[in-house]
């Protein structure tokens with residue numbers, strides 16, 4: 001069929017609450033803007049575990065398997081301790097990233113002028129911040145072998161992990177970065193630690209080689225990861241597309257989060273390899289986690305999840321105008337003063353998760 | 365003799381310029397506050413390389429070997445390319461850290477109220493920021509074996525590094541953190557990635573075990589490194605002592621740098637194991653590097669190096685009152701408007717490196 005299949009998996013903690021709102025918005029676009037999506041809801045976490053012994057039951061696996069895009073909430077709620085580690089691991093986010101080979105994780109960082117007051121960074125620093133971190137997501141130290149904890153002859157223990165990258169793992173994520181830069185300001189900054197790590201020496205060489213071979217129209221610069229962390233705080237508007245390995249991307253994207261005012265604002269997508277037609281399996285999710293401390297209270301910020309739907313409109317659904325429409329609606333809601341707790345100034349009115357969803361829908 | 369031996373090694377890039385100023389100040393304390401230090405200057409870098417074939421000539425090795433403390437500038441000037449990589453590596457900062465087993469790297473982050481205008485962070489965020497990052501410096505992914513780049517059967521290349529920690533490597537740096545916390549606000553935050561890495565699982569277990577066995581009077585919390593990066597930008601005043609592994613400490617200390625207004629403001633010390641009397645070999649250096657772009661211009665900020673002398677007064681020279689005297693002199697100079705280029709507001713007068721040294725000396 002011509003329907004584009006989307007699996008909606010709210011998951012745990014605040015995941016279901018925020019996904020409820022982004023799901024509503026996706027349905028609005030489907031109905032009002034005639035987008036041919038087939039939505040299928042599926043469960044993840046403690047509830048299916050109690051019923052089936054799996055956090056990721058067969059029905060959910062099937063829904064995700066057939067989906068072109070997955071709208072994902074969060075994993076690891078307050079109930080985490082009720083699921084044994086082995087059962088949790090079997091269906092973990094890391095194993096899903098690996099299973100679907102979702103190697104390119106895109107995390108846009110955009111400073112909204114309406115939130116300049118609530119951000120810890122000063123307004124001049126936030127001016128024109130609009131960049132995107134592309135984090136390699138299926139290799140590096142997250143997945144490298146050997147790994148483990150061993151007991152040494154003298155009774156001490158030794159923990160070890162392997163950071164590793166191959167030519168093709170580096171090149172394919174760098175390709176995503178260069179291609180994306182061509183649709184933006186045409187600049188890629190590659191981040192590594194080539195003054196210390198061989199993995200980074202190879203990273204730099206391969207990114208440079210691909211650049212010279214196919215993307216010399218794009219501007220390429222390199223930064224060491226420590227300097228990149230500082231520059232992200234000092235002058236984030238200098239960046240357009242940043243590409244880096246799994247662990248550096250994990251740290252740098254949180255380091256950058258405050259430029260958008262709150263972790264709750266940040267969307268993301270993780271993309272798999274393109275098929276013959278250039279289509280890529282995609283998992284859309286807010287950058288924030290399950291936030292057990294506020295789960296169930298209805299106060300979480302749904303904008304990270306809602307803006308992930310905007311990314312879905314742009315990438316999987318190929319509706320750039322609708323993506324822009326949704327992003328503008330979020331801007332309008334914020335400019336009108338809509339604030340969840342995480343982005344509210346002291347004393348200001350705080351909307352519930354649902355009310356923030358309403359505010360965006362009303363602005364559409 | 366009862367003299368405390370200090371080797372002064374300015375090194376390369378802006379290293380000699382900034383060290384000239386901290387050296388002057390150390391001499392002031394030696395003379396005016398009767399501190400029994402024997403200062404020995406030694407060279408590092410291109411100049412000795414051209415004369416002897418070594419960036420770290422025998423005379424410098426001897427000076428550092430016999431020293432209780434080393435006042436270090438920076439390595440890697442614009443002349444870097446004139447020294448072959450092998451010769452450079454033989455005398456690198458990494459090999460020195462390793463040779464003297466300088467496993468505990470202390471990086472204080474203090475927000476100076478006088479600099480609130482020039483910092484990218486807002487004044488409310490900067491209020492009461494005074495914490496110290498303790499970075500493990502001689503193990504982890506910086507030194508782990510195996511490491512390298514290999515060619516695979518299919519012609520691709522693979523880069524690999526090993527992140528590793530043993531029980532004793534973790535415990536000794538955690539001990540430094542707990543002991544330091546006892547002299548401060550009594551709080552340690554240990555940073556890891558225990559939700560992904562076995563090295564971090566072991567790290568967390570060993571830090572916790574040492575805490576329970578010997579330091580239960582200190583408050584211990586744990587953060588994942590991504591969250592720590594965000595919290596450092598969002599609300600840095602929550603921290604007292606932070607302890608973490610080599611690579612995370614490298615990134616987080618640069619991420620934190622902007623809370624002090626500029627990388628140029630940050631001092632550090634790297635400490636070796638205590639001897640029978642509790643004395644530890646110590647290498648004091650500003651956190652900034654050799655900054656080839658401004659080397660030789662006399663505009664670098666010497667305060668990172670000068671505040672490293674304050675750390676030397678407190679730790680190696682056991683003169684806490686003199687340390688405070690020097691820190692207060694820096695505060696006085698800043699409050700009176702003394703600014704090098706990196707911390708000057710647009711249009712404000714910019715002091716040279718030497719003039720900033722003068723300003724601090726005048727305030728003593």
Ligand SMILES: CC(C)[C@H](C(=O)O)[C@@H](O)C(=O)O
Pocket residue numbers: 094250559560590
């Ligand atoms: C939960 C954790 C394993 C995950 C990661 O480190 O990738 C998270 O921090 C993220 O950034 O998606």
Ligand SMILES: CC(C)[C@H](C(=O)O)[C@@H](O)C(=O)O
Pocket residue numbers: 195196226458614
């Ligand atoms: C120059 C480099 C090897 C060094 C490091 O990564 O340790 C530097 O960044 C530092 O923080 O001292």
